[in-house]
Amino acid sequence: MQDMAEYALNISKADYTEIRIEKVFEQGIAFVNGEFKGIESNERKGFSIRIIKDNAMGFYFSNDFRKAKIKEGIEKAIKMAVTRKRHKINLSEEKMEEGEDIVKGKEESIDKKIDYLKDIDKIASGYSRSIFYNDELMEKYYANSEGARIYSKLPRISLHYLITVSNGRVEQMSREFGNSGGWEMVKEWNVVEHIKHDINFLKKLIKEGKKAPRKGSVILSPYITGLIAHESCGHPFEADRIMGREAAQAGKSFVKPSFIGKKYADENVSIVDDPTIKKSYGYYKYDDEGVKARRRYLIKNGIVNEFLHNRETAYEMGVKSNSAARASYGKEPIVRMANTYFMPGSYTLEEMIEDIKEGVYMKTYVEWNIDDRRYNQKYVGEEAYIIKNGEINGIAYHPVIEITTPKLYNSIDAVGNELKFYPATCGKGDPMQGIPVTTGGVNLRLREARIK
Amino acid sequence: MIEYALKIIMKNGMEGIVKEDNIKNKQVRFYNGRIGIIKEWDDKTMNIFMAKGSKTVSIELDNPSKRKIEETIEKNKKLMKLLSSSEFYGIEKNKKYKNNKIFDKDVLKNEKMISIAEESINYGGKAGIVFSSINKTIIANTNGIMEKDKNSLCYLSVRSFYKNSSCHEVSCSRSIKNVDAGVTSVAHEMAKKGIKAKKGKEGRYNVIFSPLAFANLISNVATFYSAFYVDAGYSFLTEKIGEKVASEKISIYDSGIAEDGMASSKFDDEGIATQKTTIIKNGILKNYIHNSTTAHKYKTRSTGNAGIVAPQPWNTIVLHGNSNFDEMVDEIKEGILITNLWYTRFHNYRAGDFSSVARDVAFYIKNGEMIPIKNIRVSDNMERILKNVEMLSKETKQIFWWEVENPVFTPYAMVRDVRITTS
CATH class of the missing domain: 3.30.2290.10 (PmbA/TldD superfamily)
Incomplete structure (x- = not known):
């Protein structure tokens, strides 16, 4: 890998050159209603070159590893960059890292993996169900003309299931598990317990689900607040959205550069995005521009503290990169989140509930969406409970919160003390780049929300 | 090799x-x-x-x-x-x-x-x-x-x-x-008409979906007629072959042989010839799409849509109607025009319950007048939407972009009593 990278950097006549060599081995196993659907494996190895020439940017990818192809790629990227009048692109000055990041993960044989999935599947026999398992090992060497030289090796593992329970009505529950690491992470997921719980809950939901009150306080669990932190804080704080680079695809942001230092949320709210959390699904030590990863304090005590930047947006806004450049295999590095979550406060769940006269506790969701400016969002509860006079008082049937971002963040009157993380795959860029992230956080209580 | x-x-x-x-x-x-x-x-x-x-x-x-x-x-x-x-x-x-x-x-x-x-x-x-x-x-x-x-x-x-x-x-x-x-x-002129948009009001409306917006909904339906996703619990079309799932005005085809279809291909991932398959004919669900394995299971023939594991749609074609956009505006008297949708998410794949956010300009229509509105969402059921299609335009357009990953040829569609919600 290193030899090819040095060759590329030596022959390039661009003002700035970077090369990313990636080797990925992926394996996927699917079970549908107890039937094993076979194994799919991907072995990919390719190089991505990004150059800047006369302040214009070009990108080239190939999986043909001949030196002649690397030379052709650099020449093409330069030619593409200088064709016409373009955006003037500069990168912020940063300390370029040299180092490596090797994460070890326990390997397991294919028959053991299949046995494990069979065991899980058995728990849900009698119900419609699908189970998708995936693991991957990614090796990457990154080098640029400013001195960055980084080798990383990172295993990831994930599982997703969908269970359908029908009894007059049809209800579904889906869950995702995922970590950086290997087979050792599977034990921590407790998938069997989750499936048992979900089947029991769905049966009860069909039988006992009641309409939620139309208005009241709402407690949202970390399963939902993680998604909220990701969707209506992380995304609108991506500087490339704010600057309009994603306007035709992943969208814009209602957040403006002038929001820095202004109030965004209740003062008890702080949100961070932290790539350095070991074992997390969104973990990385160095970003895809050679910058060492660090925690980003997006909101500090309700105030907008910093946006997410790569070197391009950092230069445009006159700040430093905060190591948010990430690229999917064979794609350009763009501004991405890693592990985004609400920081813990002091409330226990019981304390939050006991203060509520009437309201809802939403533990999981089944549907959500948000506009491209990240202003109007909707969450539909799956496992949800009615609260009356400080106590849980039955199951709520799909309560819906449809709320604007300012209203949501300024309605938070209690922040929980127990931090939990959930994996997700975030989509952005064009062509689409799905990237592993963690959403997470704590229980939050919204006062006087409209419930549908 | x-x-x-x-x-x-x-x-x-x-x-x-x-x-x-x-x-x-x-x-x-x-x-x-x-x-x-x-x-x-x-x-x-x-x-x-x-x-x-x-x-x-x-x-x-x-x-x-x-x-x-x-x-x-x-x-x-x-x-x-x-x-x-x-x-x-x-x-x-x-x-x-x-x-x-x-x-x-x-x-x-x-x-x-x-x-x-x-x-x-x-x-x-x-x-x-x-x-x-x-x-x-x-x-x-x-x-x-x-x-x-x-x-x-x-x-x-x-x-x-x-x-x-x-x-x-x-x-x-x-x-x-x-x-x-x-x-x-065209986009620029529509954007100009959208300034000073006011927040939309919740309720049920007759809605005109532009091809871009309707393609978003139909591209989701296209996944649901893959026999694999039917089996896996991801489809409201499960066990509905031969049943009415849409208005009689709706006919939908999957085609791997469309002359200008961006997804057209001579063969599928098994080497089987692609074809045009009737999915919905005048509102009745006729077929799912199959590879060799799912076809065997369903006692039918492959439709040339492999995916080795999951059959995949090629180009989805919604048959045009006889109307045009202006006639739709005249017909609905009071309603909404949605020019684009995104983030269509299901809260129950089997039941077809979903919501989707109106991205870009939308209009409240009253007696032919178009008043720009914002911050609205379609919160409804896919089968009900298909069943409530009342008018389709003669003009169709091929749609493929970030939010519509399987190409869809679709006309404008006027749908009765669509549930609109707001934040």
Whole structure:
């Protein structure tokens, strides 16, 4: 890998050159209603070159590893960059890292993996169900003309299931598990317990689900607040959205550069995005521009503290990169989140509930969406409970919160003390780049929300 | 290479399919009214499927050497011994290939792509992409198939902004000659009409969906008629073959042979000829789409839609109606026009309950007057939406972009009593 990278950097006549060599081995196993659907494996190895020439940017990818192809790629990227009048692109000055990041993960044989999935599947026999398992090992060497030289090796593992329970009505529950690491992470997921719980809950939901009150306080669990932190804080704080680079695809942001230092949320709210959390699904030590990863304090005590930047947006806004450049295999590095979550406060769940006269506790969701400016969002509860006079008082049937971002963040009157993380795959860029992230956080209580 | 891989598979007494794709993609990306980056991908991959009895493995390799192919088949042959049996009943015998689709070797020309982007910018396109692709494919299987295909596509996806308003348009074809930057001016004019938008009001409305918006809903329906997703619990069309699932005005086809369909292909991932399959005819669900395995399970024939594991849609075609946009506006008296949708998410795949956010400009329509509105969401049920389609335009358009990943040919659609919600 290193030899090819040095060759590329030596022959390039661009003002700035970077090369990313990636080797990925992926394996996927699917079970549908107890039937094993076979194994799919991907072995990919390719190089991505990004150059800047006369302040214009070009990108080239190939999986043909001949030196002649690397030379052709650099020449093409330069030619593409200088064709016409373009955006003037500069990168912020940063300390370029040299180092490596090797994460070890326990390997397991294919028959053991299949046995494990069979065991899980058995728990849900009698119900419609699908189970998708995936693991991957990614090796990457990154080098640029400013001195960055980084080798990383990172295993990831994930599982997703969908269970359908029908009894007059049809209800579904889906869950995702995922970590950086290997087979050792599977034990921590407790998938069997989750499936048992979900089947029991769905049966009860069909039988006992009641309409939620139309208005009241709402407690949202970390399963939902993680998604909220990701969707209506992380995304609108991506500087490339704010600057309009994603306007035709992943969208814009209602957040403006002038929001820095202004109030965004209740003062008890702080949100961070932290790539350095070991074992997390969104973990990385160095970003895809050679910058060492660090925690980003997006909101500090309700105030907008910093946006997410790569070197391009950092230069445009006159700040430093905060190591948010990430690229999917064979794609350009763009501004991405890693592990985004609400920081813990002091409330226990019981304390939050006991203060509520009437309201809802939403533990999981089944549907959500948000506009491209990240202003109007909707969450539909799956496992949800009615609260009356400080106590849980039955199951709520799909309560819906449809709320604007300012209203949501300024309605938070209690922040929980127990931090939990959930994996997700975030989509952005064009062509689409799905990237592993963690959403997470704590229980939050919204006062006087409209419930549908 | 492909013969080499197939020879080893046969030598080992296995059934198999080998497919090689040589894909060249290029993208010109612009934002804030200027080109920001031009990107190119040169990707050569080989897909190998091997089966011994009912034990199967699928492998995708990047640009493999003979040695790599040999090692991979050997490694996976050993792995197969450890596997449980899966659903596999052999690859169906092939039908005759049909191939009258457009191929344009010029789609990747830099100058042409850049010209489209610059023209679009001049028409008021603030942000967007011009994307082109040529894919040269060869497939062989142990049933004796050895066939080549080549496909091209090009599309412009552009968003125009005017003050706080925006509108999105696309122009899609298999030939760069048919990609029209002029759609940008349509988007620009609509964006201008959207300024001073007021918050929409909740309720049930007769809604006109533009092709861009309706394609978003239909591309989701396209996934739901794959037999795999039906079995996996991801479809409201489960156990409804022969039943009414849509208005009698709705007929939907899956076509791998559409002349200008961006997803058209001579054969599927098993080497079986693609075809035009009736999915919904005058409101009645007629077929799911199949590969050899799901076809065997459903006691029918493959529709030429493999995906080895999951059948995948090609081009989805919604049959046009007899109306036009102006007639729809006149007919509904009071209602809403939605020009684009995004983030369509289901809260129950089996029931079809979902919501989708109206992105870009939308209008409240009263007695022909169009008043811009914002912050609305369609929160309804997919089957109910299909059943409530009352009018379809004569004009249809091919839609393919970031939010519609399977091409859809669709007219404008007027749907009765759509539930609209707001934040």
